[in-house]
Amino acid sequence: MSSKIEIKRIDKSKIDSVDFNNLPFGSVFSDHMFTCTFKDGKWQNPIIEPFAPISLSPAAKIFHYGQSIFEGMKAYKDAEGNTLLFRPLDNCKRLNKSAERLVIPQIPEDVFMDGLKELLKVDEAWIPTNEGSSLYIRPFMFASGNGFHASPANEYKLIIATAPSGAYFAGKVKVLIEEKYARAANGGVGFAKAGGNYAAQFYPTQLAIEKGYNQVIWTDDNTHEFIEEAGAMNIFIRINDTLITSPTSDRILDGITRKSIIQIAEDMNIDVEVRKISVSEVIAAAQAGNLKEMFGAGTAAVISPIAGFGYQGSDYDLPELETPFAGILKKAITDIQTNKAKDPYGWRVVVK
Incomplete structure (x- = not known):
């Protein structure tokens, strides 16, 4: 799958403007995101592209009937500089369990894992090495197909975005x-x-x-x-x-x-x-x-x-x-x- 993923890199990284010693949780976003579209009965067009706003019709069913699910994951660096994930297939399985309940097409494990790994390679520099910090990963899927009729959509998006983050809670x-x-x-x-x-x-x-x-x-x-x-x-x-x-x-x-x-x-x-x-x-x-x-x-x-x-x-x-x-x-x-x-x-x- 990785060889089929199109990669469009950002013109200029914003990483130099980020204070990695003072990272709020989930508020600073990495340079790129992975997207994939479900259309005509199949997942297609996997792409890694600059993190940017997305365009949707006001009639997109996500706005009307709430077909939206997500996961939470993290990537880490070890002392040797390796990029590490923790139980990522469990996240993929749970995402698909959520998808089934909300009548969203399930994502094949290879599409999910290949897209995630390629994204982490492209944005490897964004993975913090400070104690207690990590790269928070947010995969999410939502109905992008249009219509006011109360029924499942015919098109969906998977997006994986990341955010270098410090601790979630501070204090008691x-x-x-x-x-x-x-x-x-x-x-x-x-x-x-x-x-x-x-x-x-x-x-x-x-x-x-x-x-x-x-x-x-x-x-x-x-x-x-x-x-x-x-x-x-x-x-x-x-x-x-x-x-x-x-x-x-x-x-x-x-x-x-x-x-x-x-x-x-x-x-x-x-x-x-x-x-x-x-x-x-x-x-x-x-x-x-x-x-x-x-x-x-x-x-x-x-x-x-x-x-x-x-x-x-x-x-x-x-x-x-x-x-x-x-x-x-x-x-x-x-x-x-x-x-x-x-x-x-x-x-x-x-x-x-």
Whole structure:
């Protein structure tokens, strides 16, 4: 596939204007992007071209019926200067799982991987080497075909764009356990990385921010009794020395970082339970002094420790531990990602 990808390079790179020591997350964009079009029943015209605005008709169905999905990935540099990816085929599989649910044509793995790798070769200089930084990768697919009729489009775009980025969250994160709004419902699209899922989160999250919190802890849509996700991430809760996370479902994203944490924790002989956990159980553990940690897990932040949470007008602080699981697990994952440790799982992929 790589030999068929057309490459149009930018006339003059803007990289010299970027301060790689002060990178906000996802706000500075690399020189190029990969695009591919689904038309006449097939994916075609793969091209790497300068990062620039795209032109769409006002009748493009993305604007009217929300057929839009995305992924989040990262590229790293190791000490030898190799470009590394972390479990990229899992991202491709999940993108296609989302595509199926939103009736978007699935992208062949070779088209996805070849386009991604060629893009990283072209923009290799944009991959940060500073500690804690990486090249954030955003593949997304959307309906570009036209029409006001409420039906799937006949044309789609895949775009992969990248952004050199620093840390996603800085400082301590304080969250509010949600009692009214739900992120997703049974039979819905909560398991898919659909753009609309995130748009619907903004309002309750904003309400939480106005109360002094950083994010929302989502509970189940029916009773609001069970913990499900942390903002846009999966959530882990440590009670005594057991790490608990909710099982995936129609409502919960099958997080790649989540799966990695479970595997690494089990191999470290940390007790891991994948089960439903109620708000009342978390409150009881906090009151008894047994609630040791809560943290979010996702590609952007990797692991984001939670310093405290609010529920029904009361606030609960989590203890500051000398060797929290969050720190141990984050180091284990990032060391694999950046080739500072062995990768017994085959997760690390070198871009050649």
